[in-house]
Amino acid sequence: MRFNTGREDSHSKEAFYKSQEVIPGGVNSPVRAFSSVGLTPVFALSAQGAHVTDIDGNEFIDYIGSWGPLILGHAHPEIVHTIQKVAILGTSFGLPTEIETKLARQICDSISTVDMVRMVNSGTEATMSALRLARGYTKRQKIVKFQGGYHGHADALLIKSGSGVATLGLPDSPGVPESVTADTITLPYNNLDSVRTAFEQFGDQIAAIIVEPVAGNMGVVPPLPGFLQGLRETTSRYGSLLIFDEVMTGYRVDYHGAQGLYEIEPDLTCLGKIIGGGLPVGAYGGKHQIMKQIAPAGPIYQAGTLAGNPLAMSAGYKTLQLLSESTIYDELERKSAKLAEGFEKNSLNLGVPLKVNRVGSMLTAFFSELDVMDYESAKQSNKQLFQKYYAAMLDFGILMPPSPYEVMFVSAAHSDEDIEYTIQSHYKALKKIVEK
Numbered sequence: 001m002r003f004n005t006g007r008e009d010s011h012s013k014e015a016f017y018k019s020q021e022v023i024p025g026g027v028n029s030p031v032r033a034f035s036s037v038g039l040t041p042v043f044a045l046s047a048q049g050a051h052v053t054d055i056d057g058n059e060f061i062d063y064i065g066s067w068g069p070l071i072l073g074h075a076h077p078e079i080v081h082t083i084q085k086v087a088i089l090g091t092s093f094g095l096p097t098e099i100e101t102k103l104a105r106q107i108c109d110s111i112s113t114v115d116m117v118r119m120v121n122s123g124t125e126a127t128m129s130a131l132r133l134a135r136g137y138t139k140r141q142k143i144v145k146f147q148g149g150y151h152g153h154a155d156a157l158l159i160k161s162g163s164g165v166a167t168l169g170l171p172d173s174p175g176v177p178e179s180v181t182a183d184t185i186t187l188p189y190n191n192l193d194s195v196r197t198a199f200e201q202f203g204d205q206i207a208a209i210i211v212e213p214v215a216g217n218m219g220v221v222p223p224l225p226g227f228l229q230g231l232r233e234t235t236s237r238y239g240s241l242l243i244f245d246e247v248m249t250g251y252r253v254d255y256h257g258a259q260g261l262y263e264i265e266p267d268l269t270c271l272g273k274i275i276g277g278g279l280p281v282g283a284y285g286g287k288h289q290i291m292k293q294i295a296p297a298g299p300i301y302q303a304g305t306l307a308g309n310p311l312a313m314s315a316g317y318k319t320l321q322l323l324s325e326s327t328i329y330d331e332l333e334r335k336s337a338k339l340a341e342g343f344e345k346n347s348l349n350l351g352v353p354l355k356v357n358r359v360g361s362m363l364t365a366f367f368s369e370l371d372v373m374d375y376e377s378a379k380q381s382n383k384q385l386f387q388k389y390y391a392a393m394l395d396f397g398i399l400m401p402p403s404p405y406e407v408m409f410v411s412a413a414h415s416d417e418d419i420e421y422t423i424q425s426h427y428k429a430l431k432k433i434v435e436k
């Protein structure tokens with residue numbers, strides 16, 4: 001491995017300079033700009049397995065994993081082969097194809113609350129459409145989301161969001177009409193009392209609660225025992241729908257989703273990331289009764305020129321097949337636990353306060369003495385320390401999401417040596433920043 005040599009005068013720097021002339025901020029999604037760690041973005045050239053090579057020839061152990069989709073690692077040979085085979089037959093038809101049904105069937109068979117599923121092109125579209133469906137179905141306007149929860153960039157949901165919005169410190173975005181967010185009630189995550197109070201006041205107007213069953217966009221924040229159950233009970237009592245945004249957690253924390261892991265049954269489920277095998281995708285699904293309200297079966301409109309794209313469907317189908325046939329989740333658990341324990345041990349040995357939150361192969365190490373259980377506590381983590389730590393890790397060849405509010409994703413392609421090396425680098429990086 002060659003690590004991060006020549007960053008001062010790097011091709012990445014030059015590429016970033018050029019990209020900023022023609023792309024806002026030089027990137028097509030904000031966090032990729034590396035602004036919250038004050039560094040030049042790593043411009044990717046290629047990747048294989050758990051390793052990414054940049055345009056300077058530096059090789060990194062990658063924990064971004066395209067922000068979640070690549071649970072099997074980069075350029076998995078069987079997935080690449082599938083995409084090649086399908087591409088030769090045509091990349092898009094605007095006609096139904098059988099592979100759409102195959103992936104839909106695979107999703108319905110693995111996520112027990114999903115009887116029917118509609119494919120879209122991104123997680124944003126999935127949540128936006130699920131909300132429209134919830135509002136149309138219940139004939140109510142208001143929705144509940146949680147602070148630090150990110151559900152894509154649709155207007156109604158871009159309020160007190162996590163992910164890039166948290167990173168950039170934007171409370172809301174200009175351009176989002178107040179009339180749209182007026183119907184969005186935002187509550188603290190993991191706080192059932194506030195949910196009950198909101199329902200006492202507005203219960204008969206609330207179409208749905210949308211929630212990340214494991215929050216992943218303020219860093220990993222697991223649901224406290226009883227939280228998801230409480231959401232289920234409250235929504236059922238008031239005739240509102242419970243929407244699980246499993247864009248990140250679906251097929252990540254468990255083959256049956258976070259809902260399978262915690263045994264909670266939402267009314268609607270949003271998916272994305274893994275179900276596209278690294279190609280652009282999203283989906284939303286639920287019970288027949290609700291899903292049959294969508295056009296052309298029902299009156300609620302939602303459509304997409306490239307929705308159900310054969311390349312994305314095939315890559316996703318192959319991915320789910322490989323996931324269903326293997327013991328990958330046990331292995332992911334073992335490797336991720338090893339990583340988390342290594343980090344915790346290093347922090348104890350060096351006296352650096354660190355809270356490691358982890359569910360399966362989703363992990364965030366917060367520089368904090370407090371338990372992190374909501375957006376407020378996540379924000380207490382030390383950003384300056386993270387910045388220094390991030391730069392040191394990158395120098396050792398460890399590529400993590402460049403923000404303290406994001407998730408490290410472990411993939412099936414990470415070897416024990418990769419994990420071991422990462423733990424050693426973590427120790428050296430912490431040592432470096434405390435000695436400064």
Ligand code: PMP
Nearest residue numbers: 122123124150151152245247248
């Ligand atoms: N929901 C969740 C939970 C997500 O993590 C994301 C993206 N990280 C989205 C929705 C939006 O997905 P996309 O970026 O594909 O629009």
